Amino acid sequence: MPRNIKIASLLTGKYCDQEVCARGWVRTRRDSKGLSFINLNDGSNQAGIQIVAEAGLENYGEALKLNVGASVEVLGKLVPSPAKGQPYEIQAKALRIFGNASGEEYPLQKKGHTLEFLREIAHLRPRTNTFGSVFRVRNTLAHAVHTFFQERGFMYVHTPIITASDAEGAGEMFRVTTLDLDRPPRTETGVVDFSHDFFGREVSLTVSGQLEGEIFATAFSEVYTFGPTFRAENSNTSRHLAEFWMVEPEMAFYDLGDTIDLAEAFLKYLISRCLEDRAEDLAFLQKYYNKELTTTLDHIVHSPFQRVSYTDAVEILEKSGQSFELPVSWGTDLHSEHERFLTEQHFKSPVVVVDYPREIKAFYMRQNDDDRTVAAMDVLFPKLGEVLGGSQREERYDRLLARLKELNLNEKNYWWYLDLRRFGTVPHAGFGLGLERFVQFVTGMGNIRDVIPFPRVPKNASF
RNA sequence: UCCCCAGUAGCUCAGUCGGUAGAGCAGAUGGCUGUUAACCAUCUUGUCCGUGGUUCGAGUCCGCGCUGGGGAGCCA
Numbered sequence: 058m059p060r061n062i063k064i065a066s067l068l069t070g071k072y073c074d075q076e077v078c079a080r081g082w083v084r085t086r087r088d089s090k091g092l093s094f095i096n097l098n099d100g101s102n103q104a105g106i107q108i109v110a111e112a113g114l115e116n117y118g119e120a121l122k123l124n125v126g127a128s129v130e131v132l133g134k135l136v137p138s139p140a141k142g143q144p145y146e147i148q149a150k151a152l153r154i155f156g157n158a159s160g161e162e163y164p165l166q167k168k169g170h171t172l173e174f175l176r177e178i179a180h181l182r183p184r185t186n187t188f189g190s191v192f193r194v195r196n197t198l199a200h201a202v203h204t205f206f207q208e209r210g211f212m213y214v215h216t217p218i219i220t221a222s223d224a225e226g227a228g229e230m231f232r233v234t235t236l237d238l239d240r241p242p243r244t245e246t247g248v249v250d251f252s253h254d255f256f257g258r259e260v261s262l263t264v265s266g267q268l269e270g271e272i273f274a275t276a277f278s279e280v281y282t283f284g285p286t287f288r289a290e291n292s293n294t295s296r297h298l299a300e301f302w303m304v305e306p307e308m309a310f311y312d313l314g315d316t317i318d319l320a321e322a323f324l325k326y327l328i329s330r331c332l333e334d335r336a337e338d339l340a341f342l343q344k345y346y347n348k349e350l351t352t353t354l355d356h357i358v359h360s361p362f363q364r365v366s367y368t369d370a371v372e373i374l375e376k377s378g379q380s381f382e383l384p385v386s387w388g389t390d391l392h393s394e395h396e397r398f399l400t401e402q403h404f405k406s407p408v409v410v411v412d413y414p415r416e417i418k419a420f421y422m423r424q425n426d427d428d429r430t431v432a433a434m435d436v437l438f439p440k441l442g443e444v445l446g447g448s449q450r451e452e453r454y455d456r457l458l459a460r461l462k463e464l465n466l467n468e469k470n471y472w473w474y475l476d477l478r479r480f481g482t483v484p485h486a487g488f489g490l491g492l493e494r495f496v497q498f499v500t501g502m503g504n505i506r507d508v509i510p511f512p513r514v515p516k517n518a519s520f
Numbered sequence: 521u522c523c524c525c526a527g528u529a530g531c532u533c534a535g536u537c538g539g540u541a542g543a544g545c546a547g548a549u550g551g552c553u554g555u556u557a558a559c560c561a562u563c564u565u566g567u568c569c570g571u572g573g574u575u576c577g578a579g580u581c582c583g584c585g586c587u588g589g590g591g592a593g594c595c596a
Contacts, residue, residue, distance in 0.1 A: 087559090090551080091553060092554065107556085109554080141556080142556045161565095162530080166557090167557050169557080171531085176588090290595075294521090429526090442596090491581095494596055505596095
């Protein structure tokens with residue numbers, strides 16, 4: 058008797074008229090006289106499978122007491138369903154109940170719940186239709202990230218979570234310490250003495266794996282990191298998390314154009330995989346959360362990404378005749394409304410803006426010959442704005458050192474980063490993609506807290 | 521961090537002029553020969569976010585706090 062076949066596989070019809078076993082959790086139960094219909098879901102798909110239990114079952118009495126949330130195993134014959142609503146169903150011959158769920162106490166009902174309520178029961182929300190779809194899409198995206206890079210010969214490098222470096226000299230970091238917070242050791246001048254801390258120095262949770270990624274790119278040529286990152290910013294928005302996942306490829310011998318080509322292929326691949334492999338989930342999400350979801354995703358896959366320099370983009374915005382909430386002028390960063398105008402109104406496709414003013418970008422970005430811009434790029438999507446950002450890195454030792462000094466960054470903290478430019482330096486580049494923001498885009502979910510299993514935000518780290 | 525809004529049954533909400541709280545859904549029980557968030561009948565359910573104040577009397581008015589949501593800034 059076949060076991061361990063997921064419900065999604067059973068519904069392909071491959072096992073029709075065979076004895077099968079399904080295990081999962083009850084989503085709904087409806088009964089008529091002498092007959093009970095159970096919808097069983099094991100997380101492998103959106104629809105679940107219909108179990109038909111008849112009065113002849115040995116434990117039919119118990120079956121009638123099954124509540125939403127109960128865990129069961131069913132043995133029976135997989136047959137085409139005579140009724141509308143599902144292609145196949147299982148005629149139960151034996152039903153094993155692992156654990157019932159109290160109808161009075163189980164918080165999930167056979168009706169819609171608000172996303173805010175479900176956030177409070179993050180241990181149960183994966184069992185809902187919405188979160189089932191969201192997390193299957195998230196998984197498909199994560200898998201596709203690895204597939205995309207591995208197929209191109211990129212090495213997956215595990216950059217550290219605990220780090221002594223600060224990737225951009227900006228952004229609040231979470232300190233990691235084992236010091237006694239009530240009575241920390243202090244130096245003679247009274248400041249906390251981290252030489253007595255676990256690592257003998259101040260360390261924090263990483264805000265980016267990029268700098269360490271560059272180390273490996275200068276040995277393995279093409280690498281990527283994919284892991285959690287942490288920002289202690291007090292941001293209370295639907296687009297920020299204190300803990301989120303980033304994908305950061307880093308490539309030796311790439312210039313900015315090569316990197317844009319890679320980013321475009323990467324984003325299109327990720328979306329294509331979801332459209333192909335998660336059609337049922339996207340259809341569900343489209344129905345309940347974003348009516349234009351698949352249209353938008355299809356559009357991205359089939360549009361060539363337009364490329365425009367920051368300087369030209371500012372000129373387009375200035376000449377557009379649009380009245381923006383915030384003014385546009387050369388030297389300031391583009392705001393969301395500007396990005397959306399470019400991608401939605403002007404180009405009507407994804408846009409890659411390149412060569413930003415050096416003053417608004419990070420120290421490690423490669424300075425262009427005009428001495429006022431750097432080889433940076435942002436990919437803008439309709440309705441979203443910036444989805445991915447990257448740059449060619451400054452590989453010239455003197456230029457990098459001068460830039461560090463210009464920004465009053467302590468070069469001693471970057472000694473190993475500078476060494477990469479002293480020994481066998483090469484042109485190289487990379488980009489970063491915030492996974493959750495992208496999952497938001499692909500699923501149509503409005504709040505980033507609903508696309509990560511256990512969101513960490515200011516004032517809340519439940520579960 | 522700033523601005524705005526909200527917090528009443530397990531969930532979603534109503535609650536008039538300040539007079540001690542109600543509906544739908546869920547749940548329980550019974551019915552129904554194939555149901556699709558099944559349907560029909562009956563029944564149960566409250567720290568009105570917390571705290572201080574005004575008042576004869578506060579779910580309702582006022583102050584403070586907590587939590588949640590939307591927007592802004594920052595960013596991914």
